Amino acid sequence: MRIFVYPGSFDPVTNGHLDIINRASRICDKLIVLVSVNTAKTPAFTVDERLELLRLSVGKRDNIEITSFSGLLVDFMRKVNAKTIIKGLRAVSDFEYEMQMALLNHNLDNEIDTLFMMTSIQNSFLSSSAIRDLAKYGAKINDFVPAQIADIIIKKLKK
Numbered sequence: 339m340r341i342f343v344y345p346g347s348f349d350p351v352t353n354g355h356l357d358i359i360n361r362a363s364r365i366c367d368k369l370i371v372l373v374s375v376n377t378a379k380t381p382a383f384t385v386d387e388r389l390e391l392l393r394l395s396v397g398k399r400d401n402i403e404i405t406s407f408s409g410l411l412v413d414f415m416r417k418v419n420a421k422t423i424i425k426g427l428r429a430v431s432d433f434e435y436e437m438q439m440a441l442l443n444h445n446l447d448n449e450i451d452t453l454f455m456m457t458s459i460q461n462s463f464l465s466s467s468a469i470r471d472l473a474k475y476g477a478k479i480n481d482f483v484p485a486q487i488a489d490i491i492i493k494k495l496k497k
């Protein structure tokens with residue numbers, strides 16, 4: 339069984355992430371969306387909130403699982419017997435950081451590879467941090483995140 343793991347902060351999930359989730363889920367048997375801890379960032383939403391926003395956005399799908407993990411990504415991969423990490427790339431600016439992570443993870447476990455998918459052009463300018471900023475100042479975010487989570491995000495972040 340081909341299991342892909344899509345790790346990220348998802349703080350919060352955006353339409354850009356959902357595009358990758360939808361497209362990646364079509365080329366594997368099972369996609370695990372993994373809310374993982376990025377030690378370089380202080381999240382706006384708790385892990386439980388980020389999981390809930392993902393669940394509300396993705397809905398019930400047979401081959402998609404949504405979960406969290408707080409250790410090394412390669413340890414999670416081994417635990418669930420997955421060999422492929424999937425990541426989205428928006429622009430060249432994402433490349434350096436993503437390449438470093440991909441090489442590091444492959445170095446930690448040479449059975450694990452990272453597959454990159456280009457985001458759709460209409461989502462290429464989206465980021466969780468931009469969504470947080472817009473929400474903070476009460477701007478409309480309905481075009482950038484699923485309708486069912488827009489209000490929850492605004493409620494939590496609006497000053």
Ligand code: PNS
Binds near residue numbers: 348
């Ligand atoms: O959405 P992000 O913040 O770019 O995601 C980064 C994330 C969470 C995938 C990355 O920080 C990660 O894999 N963290 C888990 C800890 C780990 O394995 N670190 C070593 C590889 S970078």
